[in-house]
Amino acid sequence: MGDAEIGIRQGTVEDHAQARGVIAETFAFHQREAPAFFRETDDPPPTRMAIEELLRDGEGAWFLAEREGSVVGFVTVRLRQPSREPSLVPEVRAVVDSLGILHAWRRHGIGRRLMGAAEAWARQRGARRVMLNVWEFNEGASGLYETLGYTTFNRNLWKAL
Numbered sequence: 001m002g003d004a005e006i007g008i009r010q011g012t013v014e015d016h017a018q019a020r021g022v023i024a025e026t027f028a029f030h031q032r033e034a035p036a037f038f039r040e041t042d043d044p045p046p047t048r049m050a051i052e053e054l055l056r057d058g059e060g061a062w063f064l065a066e067r068e069g070s071v072v073g074f075v076t077v078r079l080r081q082p083s084r085e086p087s088l089v090p091e092v093r094a095v096v097d098s099l100g101i102l103h104a105w106r107r108h109g110i111g112r113r114l115m116g117a118a119e120a121w122a123r124q125r126g127a128r129r130v131m132l133n134v135w136e137f138n139e140g141a142s143g144l145y146e147t148l149g150y151t152t153f154n155r156n157l158w159k160a161l
């Protein structure tokens with residue numbers, strides 16, 4: 001099955017229903033691996049309301065990977081305008097909040113293509129850097145981001161009390 005059969009396009013709010021399967025699979029994976037953080041839910045993120053909010057002011061977008069009319073992957077991206085805080089570098093940045101590919105369609109280059117679409121969108125809007133969080137358990141996503149040139153600039157720590 002060649003990559004040519006998979007199309008990447010920008011999504012609308014109406015696409016949320018079609019993307020629900022891959023959204024649910026992506027969230028279930030995180031919930032399973034980080035149950036101290038994520039609860040089971042019937043309305044996994046990004047919810048339709050979150051996508052509506054993301055697309056409202058042109059400061060965010062989502063891209064879908066489709067095969068024969070079915071959504072097999074998605075990515076969300078939003079701009080973060082420069083901070084006015086004098087101690088911080090005033091740089092337009094983009095944040096990738098959510099990315100997922102249906103299990104059956106992994107390792108076909110779709111994650112790479114979706115990230116490329118998100119980065120191009122952000123670059124065209126003046127972003128100089130893309131930021132994202134990845135869970136320590138998530139070796140697959142870490143592998144993808146490393147391949148794409150992302151490096152760790154901060155680590156979040158926690159301790160159960």
Ligand SMILES: CC(C)(COP(=O)(O)OP(=O)(O)OC[C@H]1O[C@@H](n2cnc3c(N)ncnc32)[C@H](O)[C@@H]1OP(=O)(O)O)[C@@H](O)C(=O)NCCC(=O)NCCS
Pocket residue numbers: 026029098099100101102105106107108109110111112113133134135138139140141142143144145147
């Ligand atoms: C992480 C994820 C998005 C990768 O998507 P994908 O479409 O399979 O990735 P690609 O096929 O574009 O991979 C491109 C390159 O990234 C690296 N990569 C991708 N998956 C990897 C894995 N599981 N382990 C190590 N490296 C990996 C490889 O270098 C790969 O190139 P190769 O296949 O030629 O070796 C996908 O595994 C996924 O949806 N995982 C569950 C949800 C998730 O973790 N989302 C990200 C949350 S931060």
